[in-house]
Amino acid sequence: MTTNIAVLVSGRGSNLQSIIDNIENGYIQNAQITVVVSDVSDAYALERAREHGITDVYIDPSDFESKKEYELEVLEILKDHGADMILLAGYMRLLGKTIIEAYSNRIINIHPALLPAFKGLHAQEQAFEYGVKVAGCTVHFVDEGMDTGPIIIQKCVPVLDDDTADSLSARILEQEHKIFPEAVKLFTEGKLKVEGRIVVHA
Numbered sequence: 462m463t464t465n466i467a468v469l470v471s472g473r474g475s476n477l478q479s480i481i482d483n484i485e486n487g488y489i490q491n492a493q494i495t496v497v498v499s500d501v502s503d504a505y506a507l508e509r510a511r512e513h514g515i516t517d518v519y520i521d522p523s524d525f526e527s528k529k530e531y532e533l534e535v536l537e538i539l540k541d542h543g544a545d546m547i548l549l550a551g552y553m554r555l556l557g558k559t560i561i562e563a564y565s566n567r568i569i570n571i572h573p574a575l576l577p578a579f580k581g582l583h584a585q586e587q588a589f590e591y592g593v594k595v596a597g598c599t600v601h602f603v604d605e606g607m608d609t610g611p612i613i614i615q616k617c618v619p620v621l622d623d624d625t626a627d628s629l630s631a632r633i634l635e636q637e638h639k640i641f642p643e644a645v646k647l648f649t650e651g652k653l654k655v656e657g658r659i660v661v662h663a
């Protein structure tokens with residue numbers, strides 16, 4: 462059975478690209494991205510989707526009276542494209558109940574820090590400024606908290622003496638592009654089981 466994936470984005474879309482590439486090169490099998498949805502009109506991720514023949518949709522959240530109304534519209538689009546699961550690939554909005562309840566344990570996010578440290582925006586800068594010696598990234602299921610859901614994979618990267626926030630971010634991003642497809646592969650192969658907060662890899 463093919464898993465239909467919807468990807469929500471807000472920006473440049475390098476993590477979206479890593480999923481596209483790993484589907485195209487056969488690392489992730491029996492899966493396809495059926496739609497990419499952005500809350501930002503000029504997100505480069507939309508162009509990446511188009512280049513690969515994937516439907517791209519921009520939805521302006523300010524067109525809606527409430528977050529719920531906005532998310533109902535997103536859900537409608539996902540339904541139209543038969544989405545079985547959702548990937549958050551640099552989607553910079555906190556997901557609400559409406560989408561989370563419809564896709565419980567079927568939403569996966571990539572975050573550029575070793576959670577539970579440095580949640581929220583600009584996590585790499587937060588880590589750099591805090592002076593950590595080890596940084597990294599996390600792929601996790603999404604629950605209603607901000608970056609709090611059950612952890613699927615984490616990867617550490619060292620912080621070097623001559624790092625800047627930018628060089629550290631780039632080193633973290635390289636690892637994001639590995640662990641995000643790895644988690645999607647495990648999920649689509651039915652190899653992830655969520656037991657409370659713990660994700661067991663079968």
Ligand code: GAR
Pocket residue numbers: 471472473474475476477506550551552553571572573581582583584634637
């Ligand atoms: C990535 O570093 C991703 O981990 C981060 O935004 C960047 C998006 O880059 N996500 C978050 O901070 C979510 N809280 P991309 O658009 O090139 O994938």
